Amino acid sequence: MERFVYNQKYAKLLISLTRKTAQIDELAKSNDINAGHLRNVIDQWCKEGVISKDKSGREYNITLTEKGETISEKLADLVEAVNNYVPKVKEEKPETKVLSDDIVKKSQETTKETTKGVNNEPKSK
Secondary structure, three states: OHHHHOOHHHHHHHHHOOOOOEEHHHHHHHOOOOHHHHHHHHHHHHHOOOEEEEEEOOEEEEEEOHHHHHHHHHHHHHHHHHHHHHHHHHHOOHHHHHHHHHHHHHHHHHHHHHHHHHHOOOOOO
16 A cells, blocks of 8 residues: 555545545546556555445446545645645745655655554554
């Protein structure tokens, strides 16, 4: 899960699925991801309990599970926080770059903590 969440496209994909149902080809096109590769990602997320897929004719309808909704909401909050902070950093002195690096590191730690339960691993303290 972690390798997909750290990639901006996959974070955007998860956020775009919040409270909605979509099909793989539609998701691939709207998120600029190869459909074949996306099927592999979807299969992995399905195994991890992040999404569910239900066959409808020749296509699968993809929806987030409760775990997926939780991860998606936290990612959306994190993206919003970073977007609100980053423009301010650009206007400030160069030493604030260290702060933005700290934010990226903290966001990665938060994402790891958020996704720990996805693989049924206990959260470490």
